[in-house]
Amino acid sequence: MEKIIVEGGKRLEGELIVSGAKNAVLPLMAACILTEGVNTFTNVPDLADVRTMSEMLEILGARVEYDNGDLSIDTKKLNKWVAPYELVKTMRASVLVLGPLTARFGRARVSLPGGCAIGERPIDQHLKGLRILGAEIEIEEGYVGTVAPKLQGGVIPFDVSTVTGTENLMLSSVLSKGETILLNAACEPEVTELGQVLNEMGADIKGIGTDIITINGVSSLSPIKDHEVMPDRIEAGTFMIASALTKGDILVKNCRFENMGALIGKLIEAGADITRENGGIRVKCGNEIKSIDITTLPYPGFPTDMQAQMMTLMSIADGLSIITETIFPQRFLHAGELRRMGADIKLVGNSAVVRGVPHVSGAPTMASDLRASASLVLAGIAAEGKTDISRVYHLDRGYDKLDRKLESVGARIWREKE
Numbered sequence: 057m058e059k060i061i062v063e064g065g066k067r068l069e070g071e072l073i074v075s076g077a078k079n080a081v082l083p084l085m086a087a088c089i090l091t092e093g094v095n096t097f098t099n100v101p102d103l104a105d106v107r108t109m110s111e112m113l114e115i116l117g118a119r120v121e122y123d124n125g126d127l128s129i130d131t132k133k134l135n136k137w138v139a140p141y142e143l144v145k146t147m148r149a150s151v152l153v154l155g156p157l158t159a160r161f162g163r164a165r166v167s168l169p170g171g172c173a174i175g176e177r178p179i180d181q182h183l184k185g186l187r188i189l190g191a192e193i194e195i196e197e198g199y200v201g202t203v204a205p206k207l208q209g210g211v212i213p214f215d216v217s218t219v220t221g222t223e224n225l226m227l228s229s230v231l232s233k234g235e236t237i238l239l240n241a242a243c244e245p246e247v248t249e250l251g252q253v254l255n256e257m258g259a260d261i262k263g264i265g266t267d268i269i270t271i272n273g274v275s276s277l278s279p280i281k282d283h284e285v286m287p288d289r290i291e292a293g294t295f296m297i298a299s300a301l302t303k304g305d306i307l308v309k310n311c312r313f314e315n316m317g318a319l320i321g322k323l324i325e326a327g328a329d330i331t332r333e334n335g336g337i338r339v340k341c342g343n344e345i346k347s348i349d350i351t352t353l354p355y356p357g358f359p360t361d362m363q364a365q366m367m368t369l370m371s372i373a374d375g376l377s378i379i380t381e382t383i384f385p386q387r388f389l390h391a392g393e394l395r396r397m398g399a400d401i402k403l404v405g406n407s408a409v410v411r412g413v414p415h416v417s418g419a420p421t422m423a424s425d426l427r428a429s430a431s432l433v434l435a436g437i438a439a440e441g442k443t444d445i446s447r448v449y450h451l452d453r454g455y456d457k458l459d460r461k462l463e464s465v466g467a468r469i470w471r472e473k474e
């Protein structure tokens with residue numbers, strides 16, 4: 057196993073290019089199950105999660121090839137509908153095959169995702185939606201089984217705004233009989249990308265990007281060709297905070313300003329200087345970082361996947377900030393590790409009270425989940441001295457060579473065997 061070592065105190069300067077988005081490419085890969093042919097994608101990030109979804113599709117009978125950002129998924133010979141525990145336990149997003157398998161084969165058997173470091177993550181809304189579309193659902197031996205000779209359209213009111221829930225029901229209903237309406241649907245840019253690609257494949261979806269999505273079932277979909285996966289707004293946000301943390305000057309390229317409003321607004325409030333230039337977003341920061349309050353919300357609100365990284369920034373800000381987590385109320389495992397580096401953080405219910413300190417200092421730390429590991433890398437870059445981060449396999453699940461990229465703008469960061 058590897059760990060990451062960071063020697064802090066360096067100002068970051070230069071250009072960073074954002075990779076394709078993990079949370080966009082995973083549902084797009086699942087969508088290929090609905091076609092019988094070769095689907096091709098570009099700008100696909102080199103991530104452990106992409107490899108896991110590729111393995112999942114191969115187990116189901118697909119042929120998957122990945123080469124330096126290009127991905128091809130041939131689903132002509134797909135012939136299985138069981139998604140095994142061994143794979144699902146490593147990546148919850150595997151649940152995204154449940155809907156398309158049920159639509160393609162009239163049945164599916166998918167291991168139920170288990171516990172998660174970031175908190176309670178049930179899939180009751182996914183199952184509620186499938187029941188409304190006429191599927192019989194059975195849970196046994198840790199697996200959820202669906203049976204539905206032909207899914208029928210229906211009205212699905214989500215109790216909570218759920219990203220993969222919305223995606224799973226979009227994938228379930230594009231080939232169903234009649235009209236489906238998703239109410240209180242998630243509006244995240246990754247959900248929008250899935251809807252647009254499904255329409256390019258021949259689906260009939262309206263209201264994409266809004267909380268009311270209407271899907272008229274069609275008889276078949278054609279494979280997608282050469283779709284360029286959207287940039288990762290969370291990776292882009294992580295880079296922007298790296299610049300603010302080190303009073304740096306970074307041009308973040310290949311990212312969409314229009315998808316990052318909530319984060320950009322908060323960084324400007326905190327004192328960062330943000331401009332659009334040369335097809336990217338420039339983040340400069342000459343002043344002291346000011347403490348600000350953050351509340352995570354469904355898109356277009358402040359993304360929960362940026363909460364941990366923002367906590368690192370607030371740890372050395374001038375003043376007191378309150379960070380409230382409304383999506384995953386227990387998503388604070390990184391707080392304990394940041395405290396080990398000298399941060400002053402108190403947890404009160406689903407909020408963290410962060411009193412800024414003059415500096416944090418290097419220490420051995422342990423990553424607990426994907427975004428927590430990013431917050432520790434950022435803390436290490438800002439810290440005095442050396443920081444060790446173990447269990448970095450969490451990081452590699454969702455960041456394409458984060459350490460190398462940060463090194464290219466001046467960070468002192470490397471990997472060592474544990």
Ligand code: EPZ
Nearest residue numbers: 079149176177178179180181182216217218219220361383
């Ligand atoms: C997606 O997870 C992302 N993952 C997460 O990113 C992200 O944190 C999350 O959306 C919120 O933005 C992918 O897209 C692969 P939800 P998802 O269903 O879909 C509750 C990362 O770091 N809920 O939108 O699993 C749930 O408990 C990851 O890249 C139910 O109660 O999240 C939560 O409180 C982490 N019942 C809320 O809804 C359900 O059936 C939102 O969760 C489904 C969800």
